[in-house]
Amino acid sequence: MNLEELSGLPPGAIDHFQREGIEELYPPQAAAVEAGATDGDSLVAAVPTASGKTMIAALSMLSAIERGGKALYIVPLRALASEKKAEFEAYEEFGVTVGVTTGNYESTSEWLATKDIIVATSEKVDSLVRNGADWLSDLTCVVSDEVHLIDDRNRGPTLEVTLAKLRRLNPGMQVVALSATVGNADEIADWLDAALVDTDWRPIDLQMGVHYGNALNFDDGSTHEVPVEGSEKQEAALVRDILEEGGSSLVFVNSRRNAEAAARRLGQVATREISDDERAELAGLAEAIREDSDTETSADLADCVEQGSAFHHAGLSSTQRTIVEDAFRDRLLKVISATPTLAAGVNTPARRVIVRDWRRFDPSAGGMAPLDVLEVHQMMGRAGRPGLDPYGEAVLLAKSHEDSQELFDRYIWADPEPVRSKLAAEPALRTHVLATIASGFARTREELLEFLEATLYASQSTEAGRLETVTETVLQYLESNDFIEREGGTEPTDDAASAFTSAADLATQQSSQGDERLEATSLGHTVSRLYLDPMSAAEIVHGLEDADERPTALGLYQLVSRTPDMYELYLRSGEDDTFGELFYEREAELLGDAPSEYEDDRFEDWLAALKTGKLLADWASEDDEDRLTERYKIGPGDLRGKVDTAEWLLGAAESLAAEIDSEWTVAVREARARVEHGVGEELLELVSVGGVGRKRARRLYEVGIEEPADLRSADKGVILSALKGAKTAETILENAGREDPSMDGVEPVTSASGGDTAASSRGSETPAASERDDDSQSSLGDF
DNA sequence: TTAAGGAGCATGTAGACAGCATGTC
DNA sequence: CTACATGCTCCTTAA
Numbered sequence: 001m002n003l004e005e006l007s008g009l010p011p012g013a014i015d016h017f018q019r020e021g022i023e024e025l026y027p028p029q030a031a032a033v034e035a036g037a038t039d040g041d042s043l044v045a046a047v048p049t050a051s052g053k054t055m056i057a058a059l060s061m062l063s064a065i066e067r068g069g070k071a072l073y074i075v076p077l078r079a080l081a082s083e084k085k086a087e088f089e090a091y092e093e094f095g096v097t098v099g100v101t102t103g104n105y106e107s108t109s110e111w112l113a114t115k116d117i118i119v120a121t122s123e124k125v126d127s128l129v130r131n132g133a134d135w136l137s138d139l140t141c142v143v144s145d146e147v148h149l150i151d152d153r154n155r156g157p158t159l160e161v162t163l164a165k166l167r168r169l170n171p172g173m174q175v176v177a178l179s180a181t182v183g184n185a186d187e188i189a190d191w192l193d194a195a196l197v198d199t200d201w202r203p204i205d206l207q208m209g210v211h212y213g214n215a216l217n218f219d220d221g222s223t224h225e226v227p228v229e230g231s232e233k234q235e236a237a238l239v240r241d242i243l244e245e246g247g248s249s250l251v252f253v254n255s256r257r258n259a260e261a262a263a264r265r266l267g268q269v270a271t272r273e274i275s276d277d278e279r280a281e282l283a284g285l286a287e288a289i290r291e292d293s294d295t296e297t298s299a300d301l302a303d304c305v306e307q308g309s310a311f312h313h314a315g316l317s318s319t320q321r322t323i324v325e326d327a328f329r330d331r332l333l334k335v336i337s338a339t340p341t342l343a344a345g346v347n348t349p350a351r352r353v354i355v356r357d358w359r360r361f362d363p364s365a366g367g368m369a370p371l372d373v374l375e376v377h378q379m380m381g382r383a384g385r386p387g388l389d390p391y392g393e394a395v396l397l398a399k400s401h402e403d404s405q406e407l408f409d410r411y412i413w414a415d416p417e418p419v420r421s422k423l424a425a426e427p428a429l430r431t432h433v434l435a436t437i438a439s440g441f442a443r444t445r446e447e448l449l450e451f452l453e454a455t456l457y458a459s460q461s462t463e464a465g466r467l468e469t470v471t472e473t474v475l476q477y478l479e480s481n482d483f484i485e486r487e488g489g490t491e492p493t494d495d496a497a498s499a500f501t502s503a504a505d506l507a508t509q510q511s512s513q514g515d516e517r518l519e520a521t522s523l524g525h526t527v528s529r530l531y532l533d534p535m536s537a538a539e540i541v542h543g544l545e546d547a548d549e550r551p552t553a554l555g556l557y558q559l560v561s562r563t564p565d566m567y568e569l570y571l572r573s574g575e576d577d578t579f580g581e582l583f584y585e586r587e588a589e590l591l592g593d594a595p596s597e598y599e600d601d602r603f604e605d606w607l608a609a610l611k612t613g614k615l616l617a618d619w620a621s622e623d624d625e626d627r628l629t630e631r632y633k634i635g636p637g638d639l640r641g642k643v644d645t646a647e648w649l650l651g652a653a654e655s656l657a658a659e660i661d662s663e664w665t666v667a668v669r670e671a672r673a674r675v676e677h678g679v680g681e682e683l684l685e686l687v688s689v690g691g692v693g694r695k696r697a698r699r700l701y702e703v704g705i706e707e708p709a710d711l712r713s714a715d716k717g718v719i720l721s722a723l724k725g726a727k728t729a730e731t732i733l734e735n736a737g738r739e740d741p742s743m744d745g746v747e748p749v750t751s752a753s754g755g756d757t758a759a760s761s762r763g764s765e766t767p768a769a770s771e772r773d774d775d776s777q778s779s780l781g782d783f
Numbered sequence: 784t785t786a787a788g789g790a791g792c793a794t795g796t797a798g799a800c801a802g803c804a805t806g807t808c
Numbered sequence: 809c810t811a812c813a814t815g816c817t818c819c820t821t822a823a
Contacts, residue, residue, distance in 0.1 A: 078800080103801050123800045131802095155800060255796050258813065291808095314798055339797050359811065361796040368796095368811040531801040567799070641799060651802055677807090693807040728808085 001030035008038045008063040012094030020090075025055070028199050032056040035195035038063040040140070042175040042194035044147070046185035049381035050349060051202050053178045054087065057143040060176045065096055065116045069140025073119045074162070076146045076155070076344070078102045079318075083346050084119045084145075091117070101128075103648075109133045122159040127531050129165050130439045139170050146344075147177040147188065148374065150456060151419040157428035160421055163192070164454045165441060180378060183418035191456045204384045205391040208412045211238060212398040219412050232269075234397045235262065235354050239335050240269045247351030247389065248328065251337040252379045254357035256635070259311040260300060262337035262356070267307030270334040274308045278332055282306055285327055292319045293636040295629040305333065312338035315635020321345075340371075343379040352393045353383040358411065374416040421457035424467055427564065430474045430534050434483055438520035438528035445475070445486075445516040475518070481538045483524035487517040526659045530652040536563035540653045543591035544662045551664055553620055555589040556671040558613030560649040567645070568608040569615065569632060579607040582614065615639070616646050620674040622694055647676045682706070690735035696723060711736035717749030 003014055003023055025033065028047045035043050037060045045056050061071035073088070075081050085100040092098065099115035102124050109128070112118050113135035120128070122144075128136060144163060150156040167173060175192050179185060181200060189196035209218035211234055214227040228237040239249045251266070253259050274282070286302035297315055301324075304310050310324045310333050325348050327333045342348060355376055359368035376396075384392020396411060398404035422428060433448065442448035452458060452467055461467060478484045520528065527537040543559040544551070551559075560566055571579065580597075583606075587594065590610070595602035615632050619639070623631075628639055650672035657665040670681065677687040678694040685707040686697040699722040705714050711733060723729045726743040733741035 076800085121800065127801065154798090158800080253813095255813085257796075261814065341798065344798080357812085361811080363796090366809060529802080565801080570796090573794075637799090645799085645801090648801065648803090655802080687807095690806065691808095695808060724808085 001025045001033060006033065006038060006059070008066055009059070010062055010066045010091075010094055010096060013062050013091070016091070016094055022055075026052045026203055027201050028052060028197055029055050029059070031197045031199070033059065035197055037176065040064060040067065040174045042192055044177045044179060044185055044189040044192060044194045044196050044198075046179045046181050046188075046196070046198045048181055048200060048202050048206075049378065050347070050384070050386060053145070054084075056197075057145070057176055057178060058088070058091075060174060061117055061141050061143060062091070062096065064141035064174060067140070070115075070135070070138045071117045071141040071143065072125065072136075072139050072166075073117060073143045074122050074125055074145060074159070075119060076122060076149050076159075077346075078104065078121060079321075079346050080145070081105070081119050081121060088117050088119065104644075109135065113138075122155065122162055123531070125166070126158050126162045126435070129162065129169075130435050130528050130531070132439065136166070137169055139166065139173055141174040141176065142166055143176045143178065145178050146180070148179045148182045148419050150188075150421060151374075151417075153422045153425065156421070157423045157425070157432060160423055160456050161432045161436070164451070165436075167192075168441065168451070168454065179419075180374060180381070180416070182374060182416050187460065188419060188456065191459045202384075203386050204389060206380070206383055206394060207391060208380060208394045208396075210396045210398050210404045210407045210412070212401065212404040216395060217404070218393075219408070233265065235337075235356050236265060236269050238352065238354050238395060239266055242352040242393070243269065243273050243334055245351075248331060248333070249335045249352040249354060250342065250348065250350040250379075250382055251335065251354045251356055252340065252343065253337055254339070254360045256311075256313045256315055256339060258357065259313050259337045259339055260297075263304045263309050263311035263335075264300070266335045266337060267304045267309035270308035273334060278308070279306075281332055282308060282327075285323055285332070288323060289320055292323075293317050293625055295626045295636050297629065297635040308332070308334045310336050312336050312342050313635070314339070314341055314641075315637045317636045317640060320636070340375065340379070343375070343382060349382055349385040349389075349392070351384065351389045352395060353380055354395045354397065355379050355411075356397050358396060358407070370410065372417055373411055373414050376411045377416055380411075421455065421460055423452075423455055423457035424461075424470050426470060426474060427533065427535070429470055430477060433471060433474050434478055434520065434524060434534050435528045437478075437484055437518045438525050443518060445518060448518060478524070478534060481534065481541075482521055483527055483534055483537070485519050485521055487519070488515055523656075523659055526655060530655055532649075532652050533564045536560075536565040536649070537652075537656060539563045539592070540649075540656050541660055544653070544657055544660065544664055544668075546592050547664060550667050551591055551671075552589045553671045553674060554586060554613055554617045555591050556650065556653070556668060557616040557620075557646060557675070558589075558610050559591045560646055560653060561612035561616070562606065562609035563649060565645070565649060566609075566612065566642075568605070569612045569634070569642075571604060571608045571611060572633070575611065576604065576607060579610050579614075583607060583610055586610075612642065615642060616675050619643060619678050620671075620680070622679060622698060643675055643678070647672060650675065686711075689732060691728065691732040692735075696728075696732070699723065708736050712738045715749060716743060716746040720746055721748035 003017055003025065006014060028045065029052050032043055032045055035041060037043050037056055045053060047053055057073060064071050073084055075084060081100050081102050085098055088098045096117060097115045098117045099112045100119045101112060102121050150160050167175065175194055177188060177192060177194065185198045186196055207218045207220065209216050211226060214225060216224040216226045226237050226241045228234055235251050242249055251262055253262055282305055286305045289298055289302040289305060292298065301310060301320060312321065312324050324336065325346055328336050328348055358371050358376060360371055362369040380394030383394045396407045398407055436442050436448060436451055442451050449468060457467060479486055527534055539562060540559060561568060595606055597603050615628060618628055625636060625639060629636055650668060654665060654668045654672060657668050673684050674681065679687050679697055683697040683701055686692055686700055689708050689711065703718050703722045705711060705719065720726065720729050720743060730741045730743050
């Protein structure tokens with residue numbers, strides 16, 4: 001289908017696409033148009049990655065806008081939100097406006113109301129629904145990218161419920177669901193009352209194969225010699241082979257450590273094919289990586305990058321990830337070894353994709369479990385860059401002939417698994433049931449069940465009554481924690497929640513409880529709006545209620561670290577002793593009831609939360625990033641992630657404290673501020689001045705400048721001695737509101753000759769730890 | 784004497800959304 | 809119910 005044949009798009013849109021070199025629609029795109037994508041009809045497009053899914057979304061959204069509507073594009077990751085935003089912003093030249101909103105990149109709701117296209121993560125959309133953003137009811141088109149993630153145990157239910165709510169809000173709305181090729185795209189289409197476009201078509205050919213011995217055998221029967229030389233690994237041979245043709249590769253492995261080790265080895269291969277110009281540019285990137293964070297991980301990554309290779313996993317900071325991804329797309333980096341993060345993230349295609357590890361450690365499976373077909377296909381789908389590569393190659397590695405056969409059967413010839421809703425899991429339901437009640441989607445038990453009937457879960461469920469049973473359990477949980485109130489209907493008896501209740505019993509219960517009114521309490525409303533898991537909220541509320549004295553920072557950090565919203569640090573072998581010891585030292589500070597040491601699992605969790613809490617406390621005692629990453633064996637990205645989550649949870653905890661009239665609101669606020677800035681209590685004032693962070697605040701404090709007022713009155717020479725440059729000093733003084741911020745002609749004054757205040761005698765090597773954090777420092781040390 | 788290489792053993796394992804209001808070194 | 813790469817120590821070997 002030719003682009004010219006399209007109708008209903010905003011004037012200028014077709015011109016725009018033509019200038020981008022698009023003349024013809026790809027077959028799946030044409031099929032989508034025929035299925036009514038540009039007429040406002042709902043559609044599920046299950047097509048491989050990089051075969052023009054975004055264009056299907058764009059055509060649907062643009063035609064909806066041309067009809068006077070408004071479109072929402074839902075993505076699974078923040079990084080994808082910015083990627084899509086950048087893509088759609090090109091439409092501004094023909095007058096279509098774009099806005100983004102995610103947790104960290106905030107736009108006010110009113111501002112979004114004026115935009116034609118809004119890009120958001122699924123959680124953000126859920127949050128907007130809960131908070132009743134009124135523009136949501138103006139939507140005429142919703143695109144859900146990577147809709148197969150509904151299958152995800154953690155985040156899938158959010159997407160599922162959000163789509164159901166948006167559809168309820170806007171009955172005639174067009175839904176465009178973009179999916180990888182999955183086993184049951186038809187079921188998803190049925191659920192969404194949508195047409196289905198399901199195809200394997202790709203714009204560039206993808207060859208899949210298995211490497212074994214010295215040969216690469218493809219699915220089309222062809223064979224390519226790739227000899228493994230000397231002691232090199234299979235993946236090194238494959239990377240070298242394609243690099244000699246000028247192609248880049250992506251190696252997927254199953255652990256961070258493997259990714260780092262592989263990148264180091266592959267650097268030896270890549271460095272041979274790098275020009276002098278490239279080497280200079282890579283050196284610049286390496287420098288940027290080192291500057292972004294001063295840790296061992298960063299140093300290792302920088303060393304690799306100098307060689308033209310890189311690793312990629314969630315331990316990297318987001319800046320570093322972006323640097324690596326961009327450099328790979330610019331063909332500066334020749335190879336990336338990555339954990340599965342990369343397969344799900346932003347677009348980083350390569351000529352050759354090597355899936356080295358197809359088994360992953362899974363404790364629930366008791367050892368290594370094979371990856372899902374869908375997952376492996378997602379990785380393999382990264383092969384081939386449209387317009388750059390003649391074709392893409394995806395290679396699995398076999399160590400034996402049997403392996404080779406198994407890989408063909410399991411991944412190359414196999415169809416991906418079907419998408420199954422995970423909504424009936426209790427953690428998911430408890431969150432979404434509360435939100436559904438709090439935001440007024442259901443006022444009675446009957447309405448609640450009726451709403452849940454509109455989810456994919458209901459349409460897939462074979463086990464009658466399961467959803468009702470779990471829902472009842474969840475309602476009781478919410479009621480007993482004072483998040484909801486139930487009135488009327490039959491009082492639930494013990495066996496009403498029992499899993500042994502027969503279907504017949506349930507039917508009678510439903511009729512008798514059908515008119516039961518459900519209402520969120522004020523606390524329940526707060527929890528829903530704060531986007532907390534009710535169980536997290538309950539834990540925090542109980543913890544705060546339990547505190548007889550002002551909670552310490554460590555106590556609060558451990559408290560938020562043990563909620564289900566915080567991803568706990570893993571307790572390494574030997575660390576149960578270390579943290580067991582810390583537990584006995586600081587037991588009095590911890591909030592709530594500690595499990596007994598004999599309850600193995602729960603005690604382990606408690607200690608793991610203590611470890612996470614201690615990490616946060618160390619951060620808030622100004623320990624350096626590199627010390628922390630080394631001590632806790634984490635990457636810079638993990639540290640920032642933990643700090644970020646703690647900030648969010650403590651912010652929520654502050655609201656909860658206010659809600660329950662806790663007297664510890666200020667203590668929570670202070671703990672939050674300390675973790676946000678990574679400083680001791682005494683620096684909180686200084687750090688509120690623009691341009692002053694944890695490092696500068698400490699240096700200022702050391703020369704006797706303890707609060708913003710001192711910045712206004714103190715001797716400029718003293719201030720300058722604490723800060724490196726005159727320019728930064730001026731900016732800071734200006735931000736502090738000093739009348740004459742100019743540093744012209746001021747010389748740094750060393751020592752405490754500044755006069756009014758005595759300089760602290762503390763060296764910068766031993767940053768002050770606040771309150772009781774001091775004593776643990778020595779006993780825990782660098783374990 | 785030393786460097787390199789190999790056997791044997793212990794070790795540990797992927798990912799990252801959300802409130803609110805603005806800015807680190 | 810299931811694995812496997814890594815990196816250490818300790819030892820052997822070749823020069």
